[in-house]
Each structure stands twice: as C-alpha cells, then as structure tokens.
Amino acid sequence: LDQVVSMADAASVVVPSSLHAEAAVPLLEAGVHCLIEKPFVTTEADGVAVLDAAASSGARVLVGHIERFNPAVRQLREILAGEHDILAVDARRMSAVSARITDVDVVTDLMVHDLDIIVDLIDRPVVDLTARAVHRSGTAGDDYVSALLTFEGGAIASLTASRITQNRVRELQVTTDSRFFALDYANQDLFIYRQGHLGALGAEMDAGQYVLDVGTEQVLLRRTEPLVAELSHFVDVARGVAEPIVTAAHGLEMMRLVWQIHAAVRKGEVGD
DSSP states (O other): OHHHHHHOSEEEEOSOGGGHHHHHHHHHHTTOEEEEESSOOSSHHHHHHHHHHHHHHTOOEEEEOGGGGOHHHHHHHHHHTTTOOEEEEEEEEEOOOOSSOOSSOHIIIIIHHHHHHHHHHHOSOEEEEEEEEEOOTTSSSOSEEEEEEEETTSOEEEEEEESSOSSOEEEEEEEESSEEEEEETTTTEEEEEEEEEEEOOOTTSOTTOOEEEEEEEEOOOOOOOHHHHHHHHHHHHHHTSSOOSSOHHHHHHHHHHHHHHHHHHHHTSTTO
16 A cells, blocks of 8 residues: 555545545545545544545545446436426335445445435435335345435435345436436436326216326437546546545535434334
8 A cells, every 4th residue: 555655646445345444544645536435434433534634635535426427317417406396206226135245234335326316416404214124144234225314395215225136226216396207227217207287078088087198208318337437537536627526525424324324224123
C-alpha cells in the first residue's frame, strides 16, 4: 500500500467491505482520490474516518453505487426531476446464493443499491421504517429482507432483497400522481404507463361497464455498460472537472439507513 500511495494520483478500493477504511484512509491522507466500492463502510467509525481523511487532504471520494450510471436510471431521474409527485416506489433485487460475497448480509450487499436510487429520486428524509427478514443457515447475516420506508411528505417505498431466490430479478417501479414507471435494471428497460380518461358508455355496453384509456410507451435508450460510465466519471472527478455523483457523505448516509434496517429487523423478531 505504501508503494501505491507514493505512485498513484487515484485509486479504486475494491477490498472486502470491512477493510474499505483501512485501505482508503492512508490513500486519502496522501491526497490520492478514491473510488470506494459499495458498501461504503461497515461501521460508523470507519465512515467518519474516511470523511475526515478526505477533508484533511482535499482528496475526492466517489462511492461506487453503480446503478446511478445505468442509462435507464439516469433517464428516469431526468423525467421525474421537478415534474411529478412521487407517491410510492417498489424495488425488488433478488438472486440465488453467490460465493462472491461472504462477509455481509443481503441489505448491505444488494438492497443498498435500491436505497441509494430511491433516496436520490424522492430527495426527502426517511421518517419511519419497518423491516422483516429470513436468515438461511450458513450465511453471514440475513438472506431475504423486506423493508417499508416512509418519507417526509408521505411517500412510501417498499424494498425486497434476496440472495436465496432461484431467479434473478432487478426491478424498480415508481407511482406518481399522473404516471407509473417500470424499470428493469438488468435489461436497461424503462416503460411509462399513462392513464387517460374514462370512455363514455356505448349503446352495446351494459350499465357498469366502461372503457379505460391507458397509454404505454417504452423509452428508447442507448444501452451502455454502467461500470465503464462509472470509471469515466471517476477519472473526471480525480481530474477536478466533475463533482462526484455519489459523495462519501451520501455513502455514509446510505449505510446509516442500512443499519437502521438491521435494527428494525431485530426489533421485529418473534420473541423480542
């Protein structure tokens, strides 16, 4: 690490999650800009240490919430910005058991992606949350978690993350005051559903029947590899020509939500 510190202008921190701060702090103190993979940190103390190190040297941090660079997410954010009142969001991120991640639970590993996107879209504080979980023997932490978040202003978000589901699902659905958005992260698809008007009864229709005019459109997107876009953005951040889309402070905020979900799960366990 000492050799890297002396030679590098920027570094990507992709060590096990519990070692992020141990690897990043010396780099940041030496002025090396860092891309720190998600989950940002695993403890509050580590998060504060990273923020302090960056502040002391002026080095920049980008947290690797890669779905921010998904073209479907970017387009959804652009459409929603300032136009619509978000009423509810539903997110499902599910897959089978993986040997890739062994040191953290499913909220820290998977749900944090959707927490980041939802908090960014709604852009209001979380005022309440509940959560329930299933733990599968032999793994670190919970393996299937459902959480319900309530935001200031009344919007709600339902999130489900699983690493014991025999099908890969990566979906986000947003209900607004006028439209419904269905996003597929994996396929980079975005559909918009608009409700029109109720049609008048025709002569051949029985009383109680009606015509509901619903329009559907698929947003045409240029599919790109989010990792390439993320790395390109990090280079711009390191060069000082762009501000990080996901800051260290935001990364720590997301981990605090993760820890609140952990606490809500424990609070709701049978027998507590």
